[in-house]
Amino acid sequence: MLALRESALHVLLATLAAGPFTGWRALPGGRVQAGETLDDAAARELTAHSGLANLHLEQLYTFGSPERDPRGHVVSVAYLGLTPPRAATDPGPAGKYTALEWHPVAALPRLAYDHGAVVGIAAARLQAKLRYTNLAHALLDDTFTLADLQSVYETVLGRTLDRRNFRKKILALGWLRPLDRKRRGPHRPASLYAFRDRSPREVDVLR
């Protein structure tokens, strides 16, 4: 589960209460139940642990090296989840974990199993898909300013973008619907926007 908090990429980590890595941090997860789709299992596990629901979840990669779990040969199907800011608060302890907390990806503790590598692959996938899809919607609340949206791109891509060029390009894509509302604040109010459509769209680029 990835989210942006204070302009930094964060990942939701669990503290393990049992097993060979007791006390270590790891990605939350669980087993597929009989008669259940992999997608369903990922959504069920996520909701059970964190209360988060209805978020973007997509299959990431399947890990099956025999030595990844000291207890035996386990195959794990990793999922990439994305959370908008309003849902990205620490859920606290739940079920089999003694804690569930957001950690900045740039400064992670050592993770149990091969989960450190999993986070790296997830971040790379997010960065790649942001370049050619409308996936940014999954990291934003329903309404947002263009500055918010630009911040998503800048944080994930790891560099700054020219504000005028960004606005031109992103508006030309036609993905956004301008709202009649403004976000008030200490300075000039910013126009609010929403995505017209959250279903996947591909494009030729935001470099």
Next chain:
Amino acid sequence: MLALRESALHVLLATLAAGPFTGWRALPGGRVQAGETLDDAAARELTAHSGLANLHLEQLYTFGSPERDPRGHVVSVAYLGLTPPRAATDPGPAGKYTALEWHPVAALPRLAYDHGAVVGIAAARLQAKLRYTNLAHALLDDTFTLADLQSVYETVLGRTLDRRNFRKKILALGWLRPLDRKRRGPHRPASLYAFRDRSPREVDVLR
């Protein structure tokens, strides 16, 4: 396993000798063995059935719908394999299959399980990666002409490309090493090329 034969995308299909889909066509595969990586298992199965070895193999997607196999809940990790023309001959019957044959993807028979969908996802992945990686090397023999290479792109992308622009762009990438040999034929001989490096490279494009 995908390959290009006579300028058409083909897939290697097995004819099942047992099970609920006896006589149907399906993608060749098998079970992971104890102590074995998923990648290793894919390579082992491929070699065992077809004698093909040392080819491009990458994880494609993991399928786990409970209803995909009538015998029970099976999770399959699908791999995308690519074969150069010289290896893409029908391997004939082997092991648990009564036949192993290349079929054009454009006119497939009905496949067992959900394998029809798997082939569709594989073709889409191939098309996407051809656009931004040097993956074409896996579909070509060691030496080839620029016309051969252009044909790979045209076949997989499904449209024709301007010969002059194609040559300019592909040579500008620096991926190719010109050889001192020519391919003789009924017409003007064509210069032969090889890939300098078959390790994965990404680029901004061949549209």
Next chain:
DNA sequence: CCAAAAGTGTTTGCTCTACACCCATGG
């Protein structure tokens, strides 16, 4: 000498990039 594929440059339009100033609001 004919058929067929190989080989090669230039022009045009478009897209991306770089860049600076005024505006609206809260405090």
Next chain:
DNA sequence: CCATGGGTGTAGAGCAAACACTTTTGG
């Protein structure tokens, strides 16, 4: 009125697309 972030246009460069003729060989 001041500080701060919001909002906007244009000019130049680089890239992609369109396009036709000559060359080389085998038969």
